[in-house]
Amino acid sequence: MGSLDSVAETVLHRRYLQQDEEGTVIETPDEMFHRVASNLARAEAQFGGDVETTEERFYEAISNLDFLPNSPTLMNAGTELQQLAACFVLPVEDSIESIFTAVKQTALIHQSGGGTGFSFSRLRPEGDIVKKTGGVASGPVSFMKIFDAATEQIKQGGRRRGANMGVLDVIHPDIEKFIAVKSDDDNDDVLRNFNLSVATTAEFWEAYASDDSYEIINPRTGAVVRRADPDAILDQISEAAWEAGDPGMLFLDTINEHNPTPQLGRIEATNPCGEVPELPYEACILGSINLGHHTDGEEVDWEKLRETVHLAVRFLDNAIEMSEFPVPEIEEMVTKTRRLGLGVMGFQDMLVDLRIPYFSEDTVEFADELMTFIHEESWAASRQLADEREPFPAWEDSIREGPMRNATTTTIAPTGSISLIADCSASIEPIYNVAYTKQVMGGLEIINDRFVDIATDRGFYSDELIEDLHGRTTIQDVEEIPDDVKLLFQTAHDVPADHHLRVQAAFQEHVDNAVSKTVNLPQSASVDDVKEIFLSAHDLDLKGITVFRSGAKSEQVLGESPLKEECVGECDYVAPRQE
Structure with a gap:
């Protein structure tokens, strides 16, 4: 199992690990990963698959934090509840x-x-x-x-x-x-x-x-x-x-x-964060690939990414088999469409490794290239599963040209909690800052590991610097930090609204479902600025749009900060506009 930082340990103990009737935690993170992998691998037996080998592969992927499913799967797989969809x-x-x-x-x-x-x-x-x-x-x-x-x-x-x-x-x-x-x-x-x-x-x-x-x-x-x-x-x-x-x-x-x-x-x-448009009684099981674990520090490891995509699609399809749904009509619809939502987190982490500033034309082009690859491989994986198992029952009358196991395979979810577990940047968002306190679960101290590593390697790291950066909404005005490093750690406050939209559009072009993304605006933004974003979102053929101005009325997860995050932090799909 990969190492978990203190934030991940806190999140797991507060929300995910199994408890007894008195509320005492009775499993370790490693036991949780084994519980989930074992439960999901059992689906292989229905199709003549290798349960033991699949369990090992599932365990390796989730325990190394290369890929994590949505919160209900981590919480409920292998338990009496067994409801795995978000x-x-x-x-x-x-x-x-x-x-x-x-x-x-x-x-x-x-x-x-x-x-x-x-x-x-x-x-x-x-x-x-x-x-x-x-x-x-x-x-x-x-x-x-x-x-x-x-x-x-x-x-x-x-x-x-x-x-x-x-x-x-x-x-x-x-x-x-x-x-x-x-x-x-x-x-x-x-x-x-x-x-x-x-x-x-x-x-x-x-x-x-x-x-x-x-x-x-x-x-x-x-x-x-x-x-x-x-x-x-x-x-x-x-x-x-x-x-x-x-x-x-x-x-x-x-x-x-x-x-x-x-x-x-x-x-x-x-669904609540807008990333999965669904018919009545449809449900979707989500999962996200940790992109920061798919580079060699300088370039994308495309082969590892391909393997993770294929494994993740199998994992999520198995989750449909193993899930028990609370309403009969939902079970019926899920069986017809087998909708999946594989997405990504750690996008800015990957950009840092590739030395690409978030606010750059290169990011839009790379987002297009990256999601094209993930989309094509996820469809290839779904076609392979259709060959092994059979297509989703509603396939023949669907818009899909060839047999697929799943009506959809891709989604971009907020990844609020699972990105904390994986110690990576959330979803496709720019970071909030390199050091801050996230006001959930008693306060979580977030420090960007990549920034610390670069600062250490370049010789400008100090505890005093991190303390000075704590809670800032930008590092662009900090003299001790070299300019090229500042560019790599642009925050949500540094990224103009139209660039947020263009990144969202680049991903949406290659996503079956939809993209949960927030356009953050400064407190000084006008109503006309908000209106312009809605108009631009329509022009870019987005499926939906959320705008949040600093200091707006809604409660905010980051306490004193005026920035709205995509997710409340208690789960990877919970409503982004409330605590």
């Missing part, structure tokens, strides 16, 4: 029965360690008629507060609070109330367990481009109730995102253009 989408139809069925299913998913997304666009608007009672409907936002309250009472797997994504279509009559719910409400805790996204379609953007109005439609009757100005709506979204970090935006036409199984329905929602 990402779920549930349907919410326009009836009390459907709404409260979804609340119940949400509770079961959160209890087992998953996060949930919903489209509330089918619910009749506030003030609409309720024929059965002669009463008046309370609208989507009111019902979202019920989901939020239920989530607040249920810690995921007994260890964490749940996370949700709430989506409302831009044509819904309550869209203005939805947009403003977090920024207008005097209660900072309103929908604290929700991320929000406005779902936009081609009609909205066509109206915007032609300086025309668009139709607002009652979902109960299908009737046009009024027309709205898309520019004014976009202004409202931008103002709310500037104020509170919510809502983000989904581009449903782009999402559905790449929907691998359109015969099964139209995608209307995503």
Whole structure:
């Protein structure tokens, strides 16, 4: 097993290692890795595979921190719970029965360690008629507060609070109330367990481009109730995102253009962090490759990366076989599509090894090259598994040309906790800083190992320097650090918004699902700056976008720092806009 630093040990002991009834930790990290590898390798027996050899390979990959699956797999594999997926989408139809069925299913998913997304666009608007009672409907936002309250009472797997994504279509009559719910409400805790996204379609953007109005439609009757100005709506979204970090935006036409199984329905929602657009009752098991472990210190080790991609796809496909899902409808949908989400973490670590500054044209070009390779190899691995096992059942009517085991193979997730375990930079994000305190689990002291190594090799390391850098949001103004080193350790504050978008777009081009990425803006940013990002994200054919301005209203995981991180740090998919 590879060595774990103190941060990894803390995270594992607080969140992942098995406990007895008194809450005492009863397994070591090495035993956890063995538990997970043994459980996932058992799936090989169903297909005539070599269980023992596969277990050894799985154990080596995860214990060396070359690859880690999403949190529920680490927590639950080989236990009584055995629910291994992180990402779920549930349907919410326009009836009390459907709404409260979804609340119940949400509770079961959160209890087992998953996060949930919903489209509330089918619910009749506030003030609409309720024929059965002669009463008046309370609208989507009111019902979202019920989901939020239920989530607040249920810690995921007994260890964490749940996370949700709430989506409302831009044509819904309550869209203005939805947009403003977090920024207008005097209660900072309103929908604290929700991320929000406005779902936009081609009609909205066509109206915007032609300086025309668009139709607002009652979902109960299908009737046009009024027309709205898309520019004014976009202004409202931008103002709310500037104020509170919510809502983000989904581009449903782009999402559905790449929907691998359109015969099964139209995608209307995503998981809590937006990286997995899913049909109702779909689930996805995620995992991420630690890119920093796939260089020789100067160049990419492409052969090792290829091997890890193939092993990771097998690992995640086995996880589908071994997972027990809390709702029968989910089991049915997962069996049909076998959606996987293999992504990466440690992207900036790899850039440091390659001596590429994050804010550079080379990074955009390299992101394209890297994700092309991972995408192609993941599909090759899925095709091989289809040959060994059989394609996913919905394959014949899907958009996939050749037989594949999985409807999707790639995703870019936030990797909040698993990047802490792996001691690497999170996801494809630039680092927060080279030394800081992360305000979760009593405070975690984060120090960038690569910076320490370079500073030591170059002779400018000192304890005083690290102390001076602690908590800074940039090192670009520190005289003791050579200029070429400063460039390699650019932080999220040093990277302009348009470059964040271009990096996201470079990855999205080669990702089946979607990319969870935050565009960080300085406190001085204007509402127009936020609006420009939404417009650029649409122009770049992204599937979704999150904008966070320093000092915005939402609680922030880094304590006094105004920077928003992708993830709350308690898990690798939990809502990025709340603690």
